[in-house]
Amino acid sequence: MIELRDVTKRYGVSTFGVRNLNFEVRDQEFLVIYGPSGAGKSTTLKLIAGIIKPTAGDILRDGQSLLNVAPESRDMAMAFENYALYSHLSVYENLAFPLRAKRVSRQEIDDRVQRTARILQISDLLNRRPGFLSGGQRQRVALGRAIIRPANLYLLDEPIGHLDAKLRHRMRGELKAMSADMRATIVLVTTASREALALGDRIAILREGHLQQIGTPNEVYYQPANEFVASFVGEPPMSFLDIEPTRENGQLYLKIRESQARLRVPSELAQHLNGETRGYRLGVRASEITVTGQQDVEHPVSGQVYIIEHMGYCNIISARVGTGLVRVVTDPAVTPERNETIWLSLDAEHMHLFYQQKAICHPSRFLDEGRANAAATYAR
Amino acid sequence: MAAITLENVYKTYANRVEAVRGISFEVKNGEFVALLGPSGCGKSSTMRMIAGLEEITGGTIYFDGKPVNALRPRDRKVAMAFETYALYPTLTVYENVAFPLRSAGWSKAQVDDKVQEFSRLLELTRLLDRMPGELSGGQAQRIGLARALVREPSVFLLDEPISHLDTRQRHRLRQIIKRLHLEKGYTMVYVTHDQEEAMAMADRIVVMHEGVIRQIGTPTEIYRDPADDFVAGFVGEPPMNFLDGSPAQQDGVWMFRSEDREFPFPHWLQPHGASLPPELKMGVRPYDVSVSLDSNAPRDASGQVFVCENMCDYSIVAVDMADVRFQAVTPSSFSANRHQPVFLKFDPDFMRFFDRATGKAIQIP
Numbered sequence: 001m002i003e004l005r006d007v008t009k010r011y012g013v014s015t016f017g018v019r020n021l022n023f024e025v026r027d028q029e030f031l032v033i034y035g036p037s038g039a040g041k042s043t044t045l046k047l048i049a050g051i052i053k054p055t056a057g058d059i060l061r062d063g064q065s066l067l068n069v070a071p072e073s074r075d076m077a078m079a080f081e082n083y084a085l086y087s088h089l090s091v092y093e094n095l096a097f098p099l100r101a102k103r104v105s106r107q108e109i110d111d112r113v114q115r116t117a118r119i120l121q122i123s124d125l126l127n128r129r130p131g132f133l134s135g136g137q138r139q140r141v142a143l144g145r146a147i148i149r150p151a152n153l154y155l156l157d158e159p160i161g162h163l164d165a166k167l168r169h170r171m172r173g174e175l176k177a178m179s180a181d182m183r184a185t186i187v188l189v190t191t192a193s194r195e196a197l198a199l200g201d202r203i204a205i206l207r208e209g210h211l212q213q214i215g216t217p218n219e220v221y222y223q224p225a226n227e228f229v230a231s232f233v234g235e236p237p238m239s240f241l242d243i244e245p246t247r248e249n250g251q252l253y254l255k256i257r258e259s260q261a262r263l264r265v266p267s268e269l270a271q272h273l274n275g276e277t278r279g280y281r282l283g284v285r286a287s288e289i290t291v292t293g294q295q296d297v298e299h300p301v302s303g304q305v306y307i308i309e310h311m312g313y314c315n316i317i318s319a320r321v322g323t324g325l326v327r328v329v330t331d332p333a334v335t336p337e338r339n340e341t342i343w344l345s346l347d348a349e350h351m352h353l354f355y356q357q358k359a360i361c362h363p364s365r366f367l368d369e370g371r372a373n374a375a376a377t378y379a380r
Numbered sequence: 381m382a383a384i385t386l387e388n389v390y391k392t393y394a395n396r397v398e399a400v401r402g403i404s405f406e407v408k409n410g411e412f413v414a415l416l417g418p419s420g421c422g423k424s425s426t427m428r429m430i431a432g433l434e435e436i437t438g439g440t441i442y443f444d445g446k447p448v449n450a451l452r453p454r455d456r457k458v459a460m461a462f463e464t465y466a467l468y469p470t471l472t473v474y475e476n477v478a479f480p481l482r483s484a485g486w487s488k489a490q491v492d493d494k495v496q497e498f499s500r501l502l503e504l505t506r507l508l509d510r511m512p513g514e515l516s517g518g519q520a521q522r523i524g525l526a527r528a529l530v531r532e533p534s535v536f537l538l539d540e541p542i543s544h545l546d547t548r549q550r551h552r553l554r555q556i557i558k559r560l561h562l563e564k565g566y567t568m569v570y571v572t573h574d575q576e577e578a579m580a581m582a583d584r585i586v587v588m589h590e591g592v593i594r595q596i597g598t599p600t601e602i603y604r605d606p607a608d609d610f611v612a613g614f615v616g617e618p619p620m621n622f623l624d625g626s627p628a629q630q631d632g633v634w635m636f637r638s639e640d641r642e643f644p645f646p647h648w649l650q651p652h653g654a655s656l657p658p659e660l661k662m663g664v665r666p667y668d669v670s671v672s673l674d675s676n677a678p679r680d681a682s683g684q685v686f687v688c689e690n691m692c693d694y695s696i697v698a699v700d701m702a703d704v705r706f707q708a709v710t711p712s713s714f715s716a717n718r719h720q721p722v723f724l725k726f727d728p729d730f731m732r733f734f735d736r737a738t739g740k741a742i743q744i745p
Contacts, residue, residue, distance in 0.1 A: 036546045037517070164418060165575070166619045169707075173698045177687045180718060193547045198689035198696070221692040234692065237548045287693045307558045309580035312603030312616060313667040313709075316580070318555055325555065332600070338562060 001027055002048060002066075002153065002185075007057035009043050017043035018209040021057070025153070025187055030179045032200035033189045036232070039206040041189040042080075045155050048187065050074055061152075076153045079146035085130040091117075091141050092126040098149045116144045119174050121167070136163045140171070147178065156188040160195070172198055193235050197221065205229050227357045230283050236316055238352070241282045241324040245273050254282065254348050259322030261301040263348040272353060272360045283352035283359075286316060286327040289345045293336065299343035305336045319344065382443045382457075382534040382567055383409040384430060390438035391425045399425040401591035402439070409444075412561050412568045414582035416575060418614070421588040423571045427537050430569060431458050443535070459533035463540045465524030467512040474508040477526045484531065498526040501560055518542075518549030522556065529560075536566040543574055554580050575615045579603065587611050604730070608739040609661055612732060618666045618696055621706040623681075624736065627656040636662055636733075639703055643680040646728035652744055659736035668727040669708035671697050673716060679723035681706070685716045699724060 002025040009017035018040040025031050025048075033041045046052045047059060050071035059066045066074060077098070085094050095113045104112075117123040120140040130138055143159045160171045176199055179186050190196055196203050197217045204214040205228075213225040224230035230238040242257040245265070252270050253262040263282075265273070273280075292299045303319030303326060315335065317328045319342055326344060336342050350363045384407040391400035400422040407413045415423040428434035430441060432453035440447050448456055467476050474495060481491045499505045502522045512520060521541060529536065542553045558581045561568050572578055578585045579599040587594045587602065587610075595607035606612035612620050625638030627645070634645045634653030645653060672679070683701040695714050699706045699722055706724060716722060733742040 036548075164573075165617060166613065169618050170705075173687045173689070173705075173707075176689065177718065180687070191546055194691065197691050217690060217692055231548050232546075235547055236551050285693075307555055307562065309554065309558070310599040310603075311576065311579050312599065313665070327551075 001025065001062055003060040003063075004044075004047075005058045005060065007044075007047060007054045007059060009040075009047060009052065010055040016040075016209045017052075018047070018206070021211055023204055023211060023214050025185060028183045028185055030176075030186045030188070030199055030201045032196045032203045033187060033206060034193070034196040034200075034203050034233075035191070035206035035212075037191065038208070040209040041191075041206055042157055043209075044206070045078075045080075045157050045187060045189055048153070049076055049078055049155050074153075075151055076155055077146045077149060077151035078155045078157075079143045079159045080157045085138060085141055085145075087130050090127055090129055091122060091133070094130065094141055095126075095144050095148055098145060102149065104149075112148055116148045119178065120144050120171070136167065139163065143171075150182075152185070154184055154186045156186065158189055158191070161190070161192070168195075175199060193233055196233070203233070205232065207232075223359070223362045224283075224352070225359055227281065227283065227354050227359075230352060230354070230359070234285065236286045236327045236329070239284045239286070239324065239326040240354070241284065241321060241326065243280045243282050244277050245280065246277075254280070256282075256301070256322040256324075259301075261321070261346070263301075263346060263351075265348050269348060269353070269361060274355070276355075279356045281354045281357075282346075282348075283354055284326050284346065285352075286329040288350070289326075289328055291317065291319075291328050291330060291334070291336075291342045291344055293340075293342060295343045299345050301344045301346040302341050303344055305338055305340045305342060307338070308335060317342070321346075383407060383445075384535060384567065384569070385442040385445070386426070386430075386439065387442070388439040389426070389429060389436060389441060391422070391429060391434065392437045398591055400429070400437075403588070403591075403593050404439075405586055405593065405596055407567055407569060410565045410567055412558075412566075412570065412581060412583045414570045414572060414578035414585045415588060416572055416578040416585050416615075417588035418573055420590075422591040423573075423588050424539055426588070427539055427569055427571045430535070431460055431537055432456050457534040459528040459531065459536050461525050461528045461536075461538045461541045463544055465520055465527075467520060467523060467527075469512050471512075472508065473504060473510050473512070473515075473523055476512065476523055477504070477508075477530060480527060480531050494530045495526075498530055501563065502526045502556055516549070518545050518553060521545065521549075521553060525557070525560075529564075534567070536568045537571075538568065539571045540573070541570075542577065543572065550577075557581060576617065579615070585615075587614065589614075605741065605743075606663075606732065607741055609663065609734040609741075610739060612663045612734070612741075616665055618707045618709070620663045620665050621669065621704075623662045623664075623704060623706075625660055625662060626658055627653055627660060629653060636660065638662070639701075641681045641701075643726075645733075646731055648744060649733065649742070652742075656733075656742065657735040657737060660742070661734040661736050662726075663732045663734060664726045664730060666696065666707040666709045668730040669706060670725045670727075671699065671708045671710050671714065671716075672723045672725070673720070675721070675723065677723050678725055680726045681724045683722060683724065685718055685720045685722055687718065688714070688716055690715075697722070 004021045004023055007021040008019050035041050047054055096109050099109045122140050139162045160168050202216055203220050205212040207228055213220055213229045220233050243254040246253050246255045252265040255262045303321040306318040306320050309316040315330045315332055318325050353361050387404050388402050392398050417423050429436050436449050477495050478491050542550050584598055585602050586596050589610050595611045602615050623638050625636045628635050628637045634650050635642050683699040686698040686700045689696040695710045695712045697708045697710055
């Protein structure tokens with residue numbers, strides 16, 4: 001197990017790479033580090049690898065500090081984004097290099113090179129030099145060189161980010177299968193939401209050097225810690241509506257700002273409201289609500305169609321509700337006109353609620369499988 | 381605004397690279413057309429010829445019926461937006477947007493009107509006093525768009541303007557660009573390698589590959605009725621599944637035979653079984669494949685689970701058959717172990733067939 005304790009990396013006086021990071025990488029875990037550019041993802045990876053040293057804090061393996069262990073003695077295999085391949089060696093020799101250094105037998109080397117090349121679909125490139133490869137091909141060679149030997153920990157920095165969509169899909173599956181078969185411990189950095197969800201046993205979400213949340217894909221998706229995580233995990237991103245708690249005749253409502261709509265607050269939710277009227281937002285996932293053309297009991301809130309995106313397997317409708325925009329995923333056959341009024345299945349009980357960006361409650365029903373299923377059927 | 385017509389346009393570079401090889405299409409007045417294709421397909425060269433940044437080797441480009449081959453870029457009244465922007469770092473956002481108008485000698489009031497209008501459309505109003513160094517990538521991109529647009533061009537060309545942004549910003553910019561098009565009615569040409577962007581925004585998509593056009597159509601047409609196996613495989617995520625096979629008649633029913641698999645052609649193809657080419661490729665999208673663990677379930681094919689990816693509100697299951705790997709989108713409740721046997725059924729309405737000799741889709745008149 002790798003453990004980061006209060007790890008801070010500062011560049012110069014005031015530029016922070018990461019700040020007070022605390023998390024662990026469990027044995028045989030596939031941990032994804034996910035965040036926008038500049039979040040400190042690659043810095044974190046380099047800190048674990050030992051390529052850079054923390055300004056403060058400690059990094060431990062099984063309770064022992066790694067700070068005085070040289071990178072080459074840490075038994076970690078790395079693939080970084082700027083794939084530094086040996087330009088004078090063939091792809092075959094680049095792949096074989098980490099094994100030759102370990103004095104593996106010639107037959108064993110050949111077996112592993114062929115197998116790795118097959119998985120990464122670069123078998124026909126083995127005799128070429130890196131200079132004659134495309135960016136995506138070089139990236140796969142770099143990944144191959146990292147995964148070809150057994151290692152205590154694999155550190156992969158956007159290892160498939162430069163591949164075209166089709167190949168990226170394919171390689172994503174290969175990485176996932178490989179991690180399961182090898183029972184390897186992997187830390188992978190990505191900026192793609194789908195990659196993070198598809199690959200991670202857990203996902204650590206970073207922003208501006210700070211850890212926002214770490215958890216399983218289901219945890220960060222269904223119970224995001226704050227608006228940033230909520231809007232950054234899942235596609236299309238979560239929509240937010242400004243709301244104001246108001247009381248009428250003793251009943252508590254959430255009034256959607258600049259809209260006629262108000263949502264009745266069930267008593268178990270009322271305890272989460274602190275009497276303030278500002279700072280509340282409702283989070284809505286595009287696949288968790290439905291729309292109709294006519295108002296009915298389940299669709300009490302109106303919105304005006306802003307745009308429709310035709311994705312083939314679904315439509316993404318963006319509707320103006322009050323001052324906000326709500327995205328809804330529908331069947332491709334649902335095609336309302338621009339500016340048409342549609343009705344949305346918004347109700348306080350089933351929404352994510354945030355106060356000053358922090359999550360204060362999540363609907364429990366999104367955690368039960370039945371609901372997740374219902375949400376998934378939109379696609380069919 | 382203007383309509384754009386390309387007539388048999390070629391682009392050959394000095395090094396004899398034929399980037400564009402005789403393409404023709406039309407962008408109607410006020411239409412949003414995406415040029416979509418992998419890198420090296422000629423889409424950027426095409427756009428640069430429309431802009432006048434690149435000489436046209438052969439053929440003619442018309443704006444509103446008038447040839448523009450000889451016109452300089454600035455005389456074409458074209459605005460362009462690229463992946464990267466050079467904002468003036470010492471000027472505020474307001475001054476960056478106002479810059480093209482001030483240099484064209486507009487009055488203070490006129491400049492302010494225009495800056496305010498585009499700030500509203502691109503949701504920049506709260507950023508007007510900031511300096512470029514304080515902006516996120518998505519914000520800087522919106523300012524670049526505003527600056528390109530304030531002079532009210534007749535044609536708006538965008539080259540991968542949002543491809544480097546993160547998921548959240550990309551979705552936001554998609555909405556804004558589409559809305560801008562709808563409200564201002566610009567004729568827009570949008571170059572991208574990202575099929576999702578093209579699908580989400582364009583009225584019509586021109587799919588290019590190796591310098592030629594493979595298909596022109598609405599997003600739905602391109603997705604549902606791809607003209608050939610290239611378009612079929614390039615558009616859609618996860619990508620379409622393909623299976624090689626041949627037609628064979630059995631008890632009066634036309635069957636698709638592929639290795640040890642066999643299933644009937646969909647109803648719409650049955651009457652045409654005799655005229656099908658001998659070597660076929662079946663294509664079906666992962667959304668149109670259902671997976672079952674039940675060996676008694678009706679099936680078109682069977683295999684073993686390679687890997688399951690749980691995407692939270694759905695799952696993607698990869699299934700290995702002897703010769704090919706298929707992907708299926710399932711409810712997230714579906715789960716199976718690696719190597720577990722599963723049975724696949726394809727939605728007959730959405731199976732597509734291609735002639736392996738030409739790659740062309742089988743179309744019934």
